[in-house]
Amino acid sequence: MASAREQIRSLALSGDTFEQPAATMRELQLEAAREAFAAHRERIPLLRTRAEETGVREVTTLADLVPLLFSHTSYKSYPVSLITAGRWDRLLRWYTTVSALEPADVDVEGVRDIDEWTERITAAGHRPYITSGTSGKVSFLNCAESDLSFLHDILENLTCWPDPLPPKPTRHGYLLAPASGPMRSIDGFRWHAEVFALPGGTRLLTEDPLRVSELMSSALLRRRMAEGTATPQEISSFESVSAAREQELDAAVARIVDDIWEHRDEPLLIAGMNNQQFTLIQALRARGVQDGSLHPDTLVLSGGGNKGRALPDDYQQQLAAFYDGVRRVRSYGMTELQGSCLACEKGNYHVPPWVIPLVLDQEGETLLNPEHGVVEGRFAFLDVSLEGRWGGLISGDRVLVDFSECGCGRPGPAVLPDIQRYGDLGGDDKITCAATLDSYVRGMIHG
Amino acid sequence: MSRTTLDDHATAPVTVVHMIRGEVDHGTPVDLGRLTAPALDLDRLVWPRTEPGPAFHVPVAEIVDLLVETGEALKADRAGLLAEALERMAPVSPLPAEVLERAYAVLWRSFQRPGLYAQIDHELGGADVLDGWREVRLPDERVAAIRAFPPRLVHIIAGNAPGVAAMSVVRGALTKGVNLVKLPSNDLFTATAILRTMAAVAPGHPVVRSFSAAYWRGGDEVVESALFRPQFFDKLVAWGGEATIRSALKYVGPGFELVSFDPKTSISMIGREAFASEETLARAADAGAADATFFNQQACVASRFQFVEGSRDDADRYAALLCERLGTAREFSSAGGPRVAPELREEIDVLRSMAPDYRVWGGYDGTGLVIRSPEPVDFHPDGKIVDVVPVGALSEAVAHAGVATQTVGVYPDTRKAELRDALACAGVQRVVSLGRAGGMPPGLSHDGFYPLQRLMRWVNDE
Numbered sequence: 001m002a003s004a005r006e007q008i009r010s011l012a013l014s015g016d017t018f019e020q021p022a023a024t025m026r027e028l029q030l031e032a033a034r035e036a037f038a039a040h041r042e043r044i045p046l047l048r049t050r051a052e053e054t055g056v057r058e059v060t061t062l063a064d065l066v067p068l069l070f071s072h073t074s075y076k077s078y079p080v081s082l083i084t085a086g087r088w089d090r091l092l093r094w095y096t097t098v099s100a101l102e103p104a105d106v107d108v109e110g111v112r113d114i115d116e117w118t119e120r121i122t123a124a125g126h127r128p129y130i131t132s133g134t135s136g137k138v139s140f141l142n143c144a145e146s147d148l149s150f151l152h153d154i155l156e157n158l159t160c161w162p163d164p165l166p167p168k169p170t171r172h173g174y175l176l177a178p179a180s181g182p183m184r185s186i187d188g189f190r191w192h193a194e195v196f197a198l199p200g201g202t203r204l205l206t207e208d209p210l211r212v213s214e215l216m217s218s219a220l221l222r223r224r225m226a227e228g229t230a231t232p233q234e235i236s237s238f239e240s241v242s243a244a245r246e247q248e249l250d251a252a253v254a255r256i257v258d259d260i261w262e263h264r265d266e267p268l269l270i271a272g273m274n275n276q277q278f279t280l281i282q283a284l285r286a287r288g289v290q291d292g293s294l295h296p297d298t299l300v301l302s303g304g305g306n307k308g309r310a311l312p313d314d315y316q317q318q319l320a321a322f323y324d325g326v327r328r329v330r331s332y333g334m335t336e337l338q339g340s341c342l343a344c345e346k347g348n349y350h351v352p353p354w355v356i357p358l359v360l361d362q363e364g365e366t367l368l369n370p371e372h373g374v375v376e377g378r379f380a381f382l383d384v385s386l387e388g389r390w391g392g393l394i395s396g397d398r399v400l401v402d403f404s405e406c407g408c409g410r411p412g413p414a415v416l417p418d419i420q421r422y423g424d425l426g427g428d429d430k431i432t433c434a435a436t437l438d439s440y441v442r443g444m445i446h447g
Numbered sequence: 448m449s450r451t452t453l454d455d456h457a458t459a460p461v462t463v464v465h466m467i468r469g470e471v472d473h474g475t476p477v478d479l480g481r482l483t484a485p486a487l488d489l490d491r492l493v494w495p496r497t498e499p500g501p502a503f504h505v506p507v508a509e510i511v512d513l514l515v516e517t518g519e520a521l522k523a524d525r526a527g528l529l530a531e532a533l534e535r536m537a538p539v540s541p542l543p544a545e546v547l548e549r550a551y552a553v554l555w556r557s558f559q560r561p562g563l564y565a566q567i568d569h570e571l572g573g574a575d576v577l578d579g580w581r582e583v584r585l586p587d588e589r590v591a592a593i594r595a596f597p598p599r600l601v602h603i604i605a606g607n608a609p610g611v612a613a614m615s616v617v618r619g620a621l622t623k624g625v626n627l628v629k630l631p632s633n634d635l636f637t638a639t640a641i642l643r644t645m646a647a648v649a650p651g652h653p654v655v656r657s658f659s660a661a662y663w664r665g666g667d668e669v670v671e672s673a674l675f676r677p678q679f680f681d682k683l684v685a686w687g688g689e690a691t692i693r694s695a696l697k698y699v700g701p702g703f704e705l706v707s708f709d710p711k712t713s714i715s716m717i718g719r720e721a722f723a724s725e726e727t728l729a730r731a732a733d734a735g736a737a738d739a740t741f742f743n744q745q746a747c748v749a750s751r752f753q754f755v756e757g758s759r760d761d762a763d764r765y766a767a768l769l770c771e772r773l774g775t776a777r778e779f780s781s782a783g784g785p786r787v788a789p790e791l792r793e794e795i796d797v798l799r800s801m802a803p804d805y806r807v808w809g810g811y812d813g814t815g816l817v818i819r820s821p822e823p824v825d826f827h828p829d830g831k832i833v834d835v836v837p838v839g840a841l842s843e844a845v846a847h848a849g850v851a852t853q854t855v856g857v858y859p860d861t862r863k864a865e866l867r868d869a870l871a872c873a874g875v876q877r878v879v880s881l882g883r884a885g886g887m888p889p890g891l892s893h894d895g896f897y898p899l900q901r902l903m904r905w906v907n908d909e
Contacts, residue, residue, distance in 0.1 A: 049800055073793055074794075074796075081825075226849065365789075430607075431604070431665065431688040433688075
């Protein structure tokens with residue numbers, strides 16, 4: 001008999017992934033949670049520490065999982081000085097405390113920068129997906145090879161669920177992304193292009209790989225500014241390099257716009273983060289492309305939050321209007337979980353079976369999951385499919401989750417469309433005279 | 448459909464009292480979510496420039512007398528105004544009730560005569576320039592006169608330590624000007640209790656009529672864009688809070704100035720002399736703990752990073768003792784404290800598993816936690832957490848002081864002189880004997896300037 005985790009993973013290929021009866025799923029999920037905890041506790045030091053400290057020896061109810069959840073900051077809890085000082089062995093030790101990776105499996109001898117360090121881990125059969133926040137410090141989320149193949153299964157079988165798209169390479173591909181780089185979105189775009197776009201015909205934003213050191217450059221400069229060692233000339237150069245880079249990207253988007261214009265009546269694959277998608281649709285509109293006029297077999301992938309409020313408040317509506325009538329992947333998710341919660345005909349985001357939603361109070365301490373009905377709280381989850389790291393995480397999102405049957409007729413749980421970040425819901429108006437050095441740096445550099 | 452909301456455990460709203468020009472506002476309270484407060488009448492929050500402020504011509508001696516009497520009244524709290532404020536404050540303040548109680552019990556200290564005159568004498572050179580025109584001889588032998596003229600001030604005060612309210616009332620009163628105090632949501636009661644006490648001592652006194660204290664949500668443009676104008680006020684006196692300072696900048700312009708008590712952080716430096724004996728080490732650790740726990744580390748003077756001159760083992764010995772001492776109740780701290788926030792806990796858990804490069808003492812229950820690390824940690828230690836970093840020489844630690852560093856506590860005292868110029872050069876504003884970070888003495892500079900001097904409007908007769 002296959003393990004509970006295997007059974008759940010196999011649901012991605014089953015054709016009725018989101019139709020599993022709720023009660024059966026709950027039992028299977030609990031068993032899978034037990035298996036995942038037992039397996040990861042042995043290999044992930046941070047989880048072991050947490051289990052010892054909180055006294056959780058076994059998972060008997062979902063509430064047992066709550067003290068074992070990590071926050072997204074765990075994956076960027078390394079001291080930046082390890083990178084600035086090139087302490088690659090120490091950085092590896094840090095990484096192995098938050099992932100199911102043995103330090104002995106990775107050779108960091110002769111590593112020169114963070115990109116090479118990332119490559120060495122990849123060479124050992126793992127993939128550290130990176131995510132970047134507004135602070136500039138990046139998270140490293142480990143994936144095992146099996147996690148990557150599972151992700152690939154999800155996209156082949158569930159793209160455009162509830163009306164899955166047949167895996168036929170028939171579209172002109174446009175990826176508003178670099179050629180490669182350790183980001184899940186880049187992998188996702190590339191894989192989609194392999195499955196759904198014409199072979200050899202995909203256009204990229206740039207042929208250069210995305211470099212982690214470039215993503216981190218603002219964090220590194222910020223650190224030097226806080227230390228008082230960055231010079232004004234350095235800060236000014238950083239600004240002009242960033243501006244030049246933005247101009248290059250704008251030019252690249254413009255070339256892609258030209259190409260899309262030529263093929264505007266044919267099926268397309270357009271993939272990009274929301275900010276680039278927004279730039280693109282504005283350019284296409286300026287060229288006279290009407291909202292809702294693209295070929296109905298066009299596939300559009302987008303994503304990414306509105307970090308730093310770079311986009312207008314109604315950008316989602318604008319994207320929806322422009323891409324009206326085409327195939328769009330509509331989902332709620334984050335790099336931290338495998339696949340996403342996919343939108344049904346009613347617009348509710350169905351949580352895939354390998355993700356156990358754990359709705360917590362705002363403090364992230366108490367489990368609020370009801371048997372039935374809607375509950376509001378902080379979105380947390382355990383992704384039981386993950387092999388490369390512990391899949392238990394607390395997010396910064398305030399959500400409403402419906403545990404009853406959805407209006408579409410499928411069982412819950414489903415995340416309702418009204419999703420907000422607690423951070424965007426306004427401060428508490430408390431004023432203190434104590435602060436961090438950040439106050440003196442923030443706002444002075446981009447990124 | 449059953450629906451659980453986050454407010455199920457919410458307590459009854461807190462009632463906020465407003466003082467308007469020296470009198471309790473009996474206006475109809477409006478519901479502001481977690482609190483109720485009288486509706487704001489913007490017109491009553493300003494003192495028209497067409498007439499002098501009520502206290503513009505009151506002699507300083509009389510103001511000092513009033514403040515001293517207010518101090519006595521605060522000490523006795525006969526009307527129970529402080530007790531009432533304390534009772535309302537306890538459930539909503541991030542500080543434990545015992546710390547608030549002890550802080551309230553010593554509010555009167557800011558109202559002592561020697562301290563008041565120290566401010567007037569050291570910051571303004573004497574009371575004469577407040578009460579009248581001081582003659583000054585110009586280089587060309589002409590005689591001119593200057594006066595520290597009463598200003599019109601809006602104070603946005605910090606709420607992490609009740610003493611801030613007392614300090615603001617004292618400074619505002621000594622200027623003879625008019626003062627509107629904007630209450631912060633983490634201290635909605637102290638300023639009002641002090642002003643009510645002063646009003647009880649001398650009802651209708653011009654100084655009493657020179658003060659208002661009210662709450663509106665910080666950054667509320669409807670209120671702030673109407674009030675923060677040079678037609679009504681000369682200066683915005685803003686404490687801490689990055690968001691506050693950034694939002695205040697919108698209104699700064701010709702005739703409307705910002706006096707900012709910037710958000711700050713503090714550190715300590717422990718010289719190798721601490722390891723001379725068990726006794727000196729214990730003394731240093733106790734002093735280091737006192738500085739780290741000031742208002743349970745909620746204040747800007749509270750030390751968060753402590754640099755120890757010595758080996759990793761020396762630093763460990765100090766750290767272990769320090770951790771023990773963090774859990775001791777002091778005048779301005781409690782034995783317990785807030786539980787360590789989950790995100791910090793996570794970062795520390797990771798460091799814990801990176802021994803021996805990092806080492807951690809203590810738990811997450813709020814009684815105190817110490818991390819020893821090869822370099823300062825990236826996160827902001829908060830809620831009785833100290834990061835101990837070994838250095839070869841204290842001079843190396845100067846690199847970790849910067850423009851955001853307010854106070855540096857040094858052990859032993861004799862090492863201050865060798866460090867103070869370098870620290871000042873890095874941006875530091877106070878170098879103190881370790882253990883003396885809390886409680887700034889009146890009459891010295893604050894955040895790099897003399898507040899009373901900066902609050903006045905300096906007018907010339909040439």
